[in-house]
Amino acid sequence: MRISFKKQQFDAREEAIIDAVNHLLSEKGFDLMTMDDVADRVGIAKGSLYKHFSSKEKLAAAALTRLLTATLEELDSIPGETSAIDQLKHILAWSLRLRLKGGVPHLPSTSISLQRSLMLNLSYMTVALRVNKRFYALVAQARKDGALTDEVPDDVLVFTLYSRACDPTVDFLLRDNKLNHEQIIAAMVHATMGGFLARS
Numbered sequence: 001m002r003i004s005f006k007k008q009q010f011d012a013r014e015e016a017i018i019d020a021v022n023h024l025l026s027e028k029g030f031d032l033m034t035m036d037d038v039a040d041r042v043g044i045a046k047g048s049l050y051k052h053f054s055s056k057e058k059l060a061a062a063a064l065t066r067l068l069t070a071t072l073e074e075l076d077s078i079p080g081e082t083s084a085i086d087q088l089k090h091i092l093a094w095s096l097r098l099r100l101k102g103g104v105p106h107l108p109s110t111s112i113s114l115q116r117s118l119m120l121n122l123s124y125m126t127v128a129l130r131v132n133k134r135f136y137a138l139v140a141q142a143r144k145d146g147a148l149t150d151e152v153p154d155d156v157l158v159f160t161l162y163s164r165a166c167d168p169t170v171d172f173l174l175r176d177n178k179l180n181h182e183q184i185i186a187a188m189v190h191a192t193m194g195g196f197l198a199r200s
Helices: 005-028 035-042 046-052 056-077 084-100 112-119 122-144 154-164 169-176 181-194
Strands: none
Touching (some): 005 035, 035 046, 056 112, 056 122, 084 169, 122 154, 154 181, 169 181
């Protein structure tokens, strides 16, 4: 079925809006981001923005849903023979690369109002639960493989994976300008996963 040019324009603008929201969430956080900020970043009138998203909460949900969908796609792209621990390291490195490009929003936990709105957003909750299930399954497999220490509970490990991409340590390292992006990623993955690995 052929998509009309008008629909293509609408969809392209929507992607540009979500891109802008993604960066603004990373730069300012949800509470400080405004609809005016988004419209200005995209270069459209605020009225045009409301034709796509009726609220700041829906904007943030769209950006976070797209991020989680991309996370699932990245997990699916990892070769099946890759060990669970290496898959965990891979997805952490991938999320840090996104962060270094300004593409990872602050965690929903930084805003109570955002948390509440996301809990009511079916699209977000559906994909969030799928990502969560994949992470816990990888942790369980890595434990079964003997790669993870029993001293750290599953919840701590999984929540650390989520939060590390938003760690302010990355900002300090960037400002320090002593390490390039790949060195920062390697160091952060090692610092994160090293404390979880089983002792040989």
